[in-house]
Amino acid sequence: MYSALILKPFFCVLIMNMFLKGWAKKTALWVALLLSVAQIIFAIFPETYHQSSFIYVISNFFKFDLAADNITRVLLLCIGIVFFVTIILAKQMIKDDDRRFNFINLLLIIVSGLNGVVLVTDIFSLYVFLEIVAVGSFVLIAFNKEMLALEGAFKYIILSSVASIMMLTAIALLLLVSGSTSFSAISASLLYSTYNPLIMIAMITFICGLFIKAGLMPFHGWLPDAYTAAPGPVSVLLAGVVTKTVGVYTLMRIVISVFGLYLPIQKILMFVGASSIIFAALAALGQTDFKRMLSFSSISQVGYIVLGLGCGTTLGIAGALFHLFNHTIFKSLLFVNAATVEAQAGTRDMQKLGGLSAKMPITGFSSVLASLSAAGIPPLAGFWSKLIIVIALWLSGNYIYAIIAVMGSVLTLAYFLSLQRMVFFGKLREDLMNIKEGGLGFMIPTVLLAVITVGAGLAFPYLLNTFILPVSSIFGG
Amino acid sequence: MFLNIIILVALVLASLWTVMTRSLLRSGIGLALTSVILAIIMFRLASPLAAVFELSVCAGLISVLFVSVISLTQPYSQKEIIERMKLMLVRFRLLPFIILGLGLILLLIKVNFDLILPIPETERNVRNLLWNFRQLDLFGQIIILLAGAFAVVILFKEMRKNVR
Amino acid sequence: MYAESLQLLWPFLVFVLMLLVIGIYCLFATLNLIRALIGVEILIKAVTLLLIVVGYITDHVALTQALVITLIVIEAVVMAVSVGVVLGIHTHKNSLDIRNIRNMKG
Numbered sequence: 001m002y003s004a005l006i007l008k009p010f011f012c013v014l015i016m017n018m019f020l021k022g023w024a025k026k027t028a029l030w031v032a033l034l035l036s037v038a039q040i041i042f043a044i045f046p047e048t049y050h051q052s053s054f055i056y057v058i059s060n061f062f063k064f065d066l067a068a069d070n071i072t073r074v075l076l077l078c079i080g081i082v083f084f085v086t087i088i089l090a091k092q093m094i095k096d097d098d099r100r101f102n103f104i105n106l107l108l109i110i111v112s113g114l115n116g117v118v119l120v121t122d123i124f125s126l127y128v129f130l131e132i133v134a135v136g137s138f139v140l141i142a143f144n145k146e147m148l149a150l151e152g153a154f155k156y157i158i159l160s161s162v163a164s165i166m167m168l169t170a171i172a173l174l175l176l177v178s179g180s181t182s183f184s185a186i187s188a189s190l191l192y193s194t195y196n197p198l199i200m201i202a203m204i205t206f207i208c209g210l211f212i213k214a215g216l217m218p219f220h221g222w223l224p225d226a227y228t229a230a231p232g233p234v235s236v237l238l239a240g241v242v243t244k245t246v247g248v249y250t251l252m253r254i255v256i257s258v259f260g261l262y263l264p265i266q267k268i269l270m271f272v273g274a275s276s277i278i279f280a281a282l283a284a285l286g287q288t289d290f291k292r293m294l295s296f297s298s299i300s301q302v303g304y305i306v307l308g309l310g311c312g313t314t315l316g317i318a319g320a321l322f323h324l325f326n327h328t329i330f331k332s333l334l335f336v337n338a339a340t341v342e343a344q345a346g347t348r349d350m351q352k353l354g355g356l357s358a359k360m361p362i363t364g365f366s367s368v369l370a371s372l373s374a375a376g377i378p379p380l381a382g383f384w385s386k387l388i389i390v391i392a393l394w395l396s397g398n399y400i401y402a403i404i405a406v407m408g409s410v411l412t413l414a415y416f417l418s419l420q421r422m423v424f425f426g427k428l429r430e431d432l433m434n435i436k437e438g439g440l441g442f443m444i445p446t447v448l449l450a451v452i453t454v455g456a457g458l459a460f461p462y463l464l465n466t467f468i469l470p471v472s473s474i475f476g477g
Numbered sequence: 478m479f480l481n482i483i484i485l486v487a488l489v490l491a492s493l494w495t496v497m498t499r500s501l502l503r504s505g506i507g508l509a510l511t512s513v514i515l516a517i518i519m520f521r522l523a524s525p526l527a528a529v530f531e532l533s534v535c536a537g538l539i540s541v542l543f544v545s546v547i548s549l550t551q552p553y554s555q556k557e558i559i560e561r562m563k564l565m566l567v568r569f570r571l572l573p574f575i576i577l578g579l580g581l582i583l584l585l586i587k588v589n590f591d592l593i594l595p596i597p598e599t600e601r602n603v604r605n606l607l608w609n610f611r612q613l614d615l616f617g618q619i620i621i622l623l624a625g626a627f628a629v630v631i632l633f634k635e636m637r638k639n640v641r
Numbered sequence: 642m643y644a645e646s647l648q649l650l651w652p653f654l655v656f657v658l659m660l661l662v663i664g665i666y667c668l669f670a671t672l673n674l675i676r677a678l679i680g681v682e683i684l685i686k687a688v689t690l691l692l693i694v695v696g697y698i699t700d701h702v703a704l705t706q707a708l709v710i711t712l713i714v715i716e717a718v719v720m721a722v723s724v725g726v727v728l729g730i731h732t733h734k735n736s737l738d739i740r741n742i743r744n745m746k747g
Contacts, residue, residue: 478649478652482652485652485653485656486656488656488660488690489656489659489660489663492660492663492664492683492686493663495679495683496663496664496666496667496676496679496680496683501673501675501676504675504676504679505679508679508682508683511683511686512686515686515689515690518690518693519689519690519693519709522693522694522696522697522702523697523702524693524696524697524702524705524706524709526706526710527689527693527705527706527709527710527713530709530710530713531689531709531713534713534714534716534717535686535713535716535717538717539682539716539717539720542720542721542724543675543678543679543720543724546675546724546727546728547675549728549731550675550727550728550731550737568670568671568672569666569670572663572666572670575662575666576659576662576663579655579658579659579662580655580656580659583655583658584652584655587651588651589647589648589651590647590650590651592647594646594647594698594699595699595701597699597700597701598700598701598703598704600703601702601703602703603703603706603707603710606703606704606707607707607710611707611711614707614708614711615711617711618711618714618715621714621715621718622714622718624718625717625718625721625722628718628721628722628725629721629725632722632725632726632728632729633725633728
């Protein structure tokens with residue numbers, strides 16, 4: 001029944017383009033919106049899925065090996081929410097009917113690919129779906145065909161291809177011992193030959209490829225350019241789910257259920273995570289472009305997730321997953337804010353902005369909320385996830401990394417305060433006197449995401465017992 | 478094995494030429510040549526179907542793609558070409574020596590891998606395997622082709638509109 | 642029989658490594674966008690060779706052929722998209738120099 005998640009967006013694209021093109025140009029948006037809502041509902045209540053539907057019959061026709069556990073459900077939820085937000089933003093920001101139709105089609109293809117990445121149980125199919133998402137993202141980054149966007153897209157193409165090649169090399173070497181590409185076959189065969197040097201090289205190559213895809217610190221070259229140059233809705237999509245699913249979720253899945261948490265892998269993960277936290281935060285301090293600062297902040301926050309994963313304990317992985325969810329929400333919110341400010345003020349340069357809070361209260365307030373959540377101020381959601389990660393690091397004896405995580409939080413607060421001061425507080429500049437709050441298409445996503453940020457923080461005691469701890473229990477420590 | 482080694486050496490030489498030749502057009506042709514040699518190796522290593530794909534798609538389609546984009550862009554004036562020639566030769570001067578050294582050193586070392594090979598597969602027909610066990614990959618191919626179609630619409634079609 | 646076929650692995654691996662080095666060197670040293678793509682192509686060729694060799698050695702030729710066919714299709718699509726992006730850059734700058742795209746520093 002999971003195959004419906006991949007099939008539905010795909011068939012929507014196919015049908016809209018083959019039979020109903022004139023009609024579909026008007027309604028594509030609503031079809032996509034419906035799909036995103038369906039995905040959110042499915043992720044929260046999987047049992048509500050009615051099994052007699054037509055799609056269900058079709059999806060039984062295909063023999064796909066898919067599996068889902070609680071981590072998958074969290075990711076499906078994230079994809080659904082960001083998908084929804086992106087569509088509404090696209091309605092607001094892309095006025096031309098033809099262009100919007102193309103945008104929605106590519107978006108549906110990417111969502112189909114993302115759902116595939118989340119659900120597959122075969123390492124080569126994983127590569128195939130990663131590549132679908134990557135191709136869709138290349139095109140969406142270059143969507144407006146401005147020079148900077150093309151530049152960002154080209155860098156992404158080169159680095160993403162290198163990452164794919166590293167992963168394929170690793171897959172080929174792993175095939176030497178496993179003889180099959182399914183997760184279970186590989187992890188079974190690795191039990192006998194983990195410490196073989198060739199296999200060790202293969203595992204490390206694969207993980208480094210995923211680091212490039214996730215944009216972690218030594219491999220981050222493409223990420224700020226691509227995020228900054230992409231059109232508003234696309235950077236929300238990229239920062240919100242694409243790199244999280246393609247890089248971070250895949251890393252979690254591969255490390256946990258295929259390679260297993262061996263000490264060398266753990267050490268690499270923790271080192272890369274910690275260096276990303278510190279250096280990306282330092283780099284963010286020096287930025288003057290709104291989106292560029294958010295991109296570096298994104299690298300830094302992904303560092304926390306990888307650090308929690310590298311910790312290897314149940315608590316650490318639970319914290320990493322919760323932070324993944326929180327980060328999706330608050331970083332999408334910040335990028336929506338950036339898109340609003342850019343659309344209303346006409347610039348992203350923070351030195352040319354100032355005092356916007358007076359004129360754009362909702363945007364200003366929600367961005368404060370998101371920043372505080374990112375910096376880990378209680379009782380917002382980001383605080384709890386960071387707390388879990390720090391506690392997990394401390395309990396597992398990694399005191400230095402725990403201290404680095406706390407320091408990174410202080411740095412996060414520092415650059416977000418400077419962002420707030422430059423953009424939203426202070427004196428309103430003369431030339432921005434006529435600025436207005438963004439339209440409804442900006443406000444719906446802003447309010448929705450802000451409510452989730454606050455809600456997840458306040459409901460934390462409830463979530464801890466019903467959602468976070470059960471998630472981690474599937475690994476059995 | 479001896480013949481294989483000769484073909485492999487030819488493969489490396491072809492790819493070196495591809496990378497180092499001055500004109501982009503020759504580079505594109507070199508890529509096609511590399512693909513053809515690779516297809517021969519694939520054929521010799523008991524993978525005829527993949528070899529056919531390599532020949533038709535890589536040596537055919539992708540080379541056409543490269544050659545057409547190179548002729549579309551018409552990069553430099555004559556003077557620039559001569560300047561770049563020097564620059565390129567300086568930049569790529571080291572590569573043949575690196576490759577030669579690496580190859581000789583590594584071939585002289587005897588490395589034995591202590592691996593446990595898996596049992597040979599049961600399904601030996603590529604078509605059956607592809608259609609019965611790797612449906613998800615096939616489906617992924619269809620999706621990515623669709624994505625490619627939209628890419629062409631967005632990147633090429635609207636570009637023409639702008640030029641006009 | 643297994644040990645015998647494993648002895649084939651190292652010579653092939655050396656050539657794969659050489660191809661990888663050529664591709665990576667090309668990526669780093671080139672000043673031309675199209676040549677950077679050609680470098681990526683050479684890297685993909687190396688991986689294709691590795692997959693085929695692994696299939697031959699482990700006697701899983703059908704599986705690796707299936708994988709290689711998928712890989713080739715994906716490679717073609719990625720190349721088409723990147724050629725589109727390169728053409729876009731060319732219409733803006735009227736040149737293919739890679740130094741044009743270094744105005745944003747990571």
